[in-house]
Amino acid sequence: MKMKDLFAFYDGRVNEFESARKKVAGSKVTIGWLRLLVFLLIPLSGYLLYPDWKIIVPIVIVLLGVFLWLVSRFTDLSEKHAFYERLVAMNQAEKAALRKEYTAFDSGSEFSDPGHPYAIDMDLFHKNGLFAFLNRTATRSGKRMLAQYLLQGSKDRKHVQAVIEDLKHKTDWRQKYLAASRQEDEEMEEAAERWIQFPVKKMRVIRILRWVLPVFSLSSLVFWQAGVLSDMQFILSLLIPMFLIGTRLKETNKILFTSSKAGEKWKSILFRLNELEKCEFDSKEMQVFKEKLLQGENSSREALRRITRLIDLADYRLNMLMGIVLNIFLAWDFWMQTLQMDWLAKYNSDFGKWENDLAHLEVWICAANYAHNRQDLTYGRLEGSQIQTERLGHPLLSPDETVYNDFQASGETAFSIITGPNMAGKSTFLRSVGVNLILARCGFPVVAEQFVMPDLLLYSSMRTTDDLSSSASYFFAELSRLRFIVDAIERGEKVFIILDEILKGTNSIDKEKGSAAFLNKLNELGAKGIIATHDLSLCRLGDESSAFQNLYFDSIIEKDELTFDYKMRAGVCQNMNASFLLKKMGLT
Structure with missing residues (x-):
């Protein structure tokens, strides 16, 4: 379904449920007045018939029965009114999400953990991150379960995929199921x-x-x-x-x-x-x-x-x-x-x-909603030792703004070394691989025409910060993160590692030697992964060993203008743009 068709689809549902809400509101007002009238008749009948208690008591009992029925009816109508209100809000939120406005959906920030293998680097719990993008849960248990899926994956991905395929075309039922939930405080x-x-x-x-x-x-x-x-x-x-x-x-x-x-x-x-x-x-x-x-x-x-x-x-x-x-x-x-x-x-x-x-069902509904709203999806296959992806894109980018890339690596390839100038798309590509791997491990659809990767645990080092409270320097924090990754490998975990410009906290010579030595160690340990770097000396590894391959993104400087096509190619980047940008912005 194209974007304009999705907007029209959710617009239609807003109008449908708003009309139903108004109809129920009218019935609710009528029952409310009848309930009040019967309640007032109870003391009035006692006043008018006093002191004949043998008549008063039976009449009061009957009126109380009618009052209870009206209370029950009013409660049912209140539930239905709230139900339609939630459906209206739900479809308005879907329209906002199509515009990348996720404020109606909890970002899951309480689940963010700097010590997790990839949660921070992959923006899982950012206000505009993957959790908010997927989250349609209606309960706390559903929200916790969605976080668990994204942080740990699913043990039965085939089961999840079959359920998503069943639910993705059942939008009306999915929304009514979620709207049946009450706000849990x-x-x-x-x-x-x-x-x-x-x-x-x-x-x-x-x-x-x-x-x-x-x-x-x-x-x-x-x-x-x-x-x-x-x-x-x-x-x-x-x-x-x-x-x-x-x-x-x-x-x-x-x-x-x-x-x-x-x-x-x-x-x-x-x-x-x-x-x-x-x-x-x-x-x-x-x-x-x-x-x-x-x-x-x-x-x-x-x-x-x-x-x-x-x-x-x-x-x-x-x-x-x-x-x-x-x-x-x-x-x-x-x-x-x-x-x-x-x-x-x-x-x-x-x-x-x-x-x-029921928490699992909420998660499956979230994934089915995502599958309904996008057409450029497939299910990943986590098997073998080769990487074979075609038309890979980032899920948080709309199809209209996505630049798709192919990415392959043979079973012999341990690491893909990606070079390129600033803003050319390296980090976005790393997260495209990482986020799609997370989705595939959950059993959710991925943004690709084909997605085949080894069944490995994701570890990353992309965002490292110093910690003044513990007097930890940036460089020490980065080394600690890399140690965290190596520890996982050494205790027997099979991992896929995503690294972005490692060892930034040291001088260029140390960085060059240290990065090459670290990648060689990871290769010896049997790890696989991707690294993005501005350090072209690392590309020598690709020339010296089949365990490494060189890929790059490029920029085009033409008539004093800088443009990007965000397409990845085989080889080593020869164009850098830092000097051009400094001059362009009047900084040099």
């Missing part, structure tokens, strides 16, 4: 964690009282209506369940208030599972995934359906009037507490597994 996360960890108690006395007290209260109501009990006797009989429930109020509130806050998370997961049920998948991988989560009486969906219903019922007591009536006649708190404990005893050990499965 720290308070919700902490409440969910506390509630899952509540010790499960048997509560034998409460289990008996939850049956006995309603029978006692309702019998008292019947006897009062029949004239067997006087008004005072009836009132005194109602104080008994209130007293017994009140003795457990502190513990009950702790459980039910915590579950009420945690319930927002359970509902979010349940809504996503409901969306999962609606989609018919083509791949066997997604069919099995769906069946695992949805089928059977003890499936995650059935379990979450039970607990969210229990939490909704427990929340009715938050209204003081409702709480009093429900506890007097139905021992509501005791029922809610014991039923929630029963759920915990059965399912609390499974919750982490469900959340982990």
Whole structure:
């Protein structure tokens, strides 16, 4: 799909969901007024019919039932309204992303780690980096899982590829699945964690009282209506369940208030599972995934359906009037507490597994969204010892601005030495290789017509900074990074190394000798990689050994103007532009 077609596609979805949102908003207002009217009728009926309590009580009970139904209906409409709001925002964010504006998407900065083999050099968690570019996750667990994929890769890339191919054309379902999630905040996360960890108690006395007290209260109501009990006797009989429930109020509130806050998370997961049920998948991988989560009486969906219903019922007591009536006649708190404990005893050990499965699905949706928005993609093959890429580009550049390059290296080639003037495209090419290798290791599509590389771990040294807090010089910091890479090789890791102008912190003679010696050591250790350098003396390695090959980018100076074609060629660069640029900018 071309860029203008993508803009039109997302524009259409914004208009569709905005129209649906306005329709739901109208229904929500109507139900809101009806809810208020019924609530006002409760005290009004008591006032008009007083003192005929035998008529007042049944009418109040009926009105409370109608009120509860309207509250439930209003809640459903509020959920639907928020759902469409999220869909509108989602498609507006996609339009912004096409313009390279990723502010709507978390950059994952908390996952940035200077000690990681490549995270900093490859701009994974920069505000306009790869994480923000891919990130469409709706939950904290999904965000953490996406970071894990980018930092570690996937163990089952074929599975991921099959799922992405299944999901990339299901934009409507992908977006509705993500929109079904609620915004998770720290308070919700902490409440969910506390509630899952509540010790499960048997509560034998409460289990008996939850049956006995309603029978006692309702019998008292019947006897009062029949004239067997006087008004005072009836009132005194109602104080008994209130007293017994009140003795457990502190513990009950702790459980039910915590579950009420945690319930927002359970509902979010349940809504996503409901969306999962609606989609018919083509791949066997997604069919099995769906069946695992949805089928059977003890499936995650059935379990979450039970607990969210229990939490909704427990929340009715938050209204003081409702709480009093429900506890007097139905021992509501005791029922809610014991039923929630029963759920915990059965399912609390499974919750982490469900959340982990759905976090993987969020990551697959992110990758499918990326695959939907670009057409110049393929799946990488990580195999063998040769490098064979055709029309390789950087994923963060749009197809219209991408200059594609081919890159090959035989199985004998340990290092490709890339020379070229400033701004000619060396660093961008290094990151194109690195970022696409990261994507391939995740099982995600890469920007290439063909992408075949050895299945190696990526290590890089491109951005080194000094550390004044530890009195570490730039040169020492750079040596520490190179030591970090060598340590990985020496402990048996098979690595692909990307280096950009190493040993910048020393003089030119030291740099020349040290760089050549380091590359020879890496070759002896069996490592493969790429290095970009301005040091043309390193290119002698390519003349002396088949373990090294020389490639270059070039610039064109014509009529006092400097231009670049950003195309890589075989050989050694002969044109440098630093002196030209200094003169051009009036610095010499």
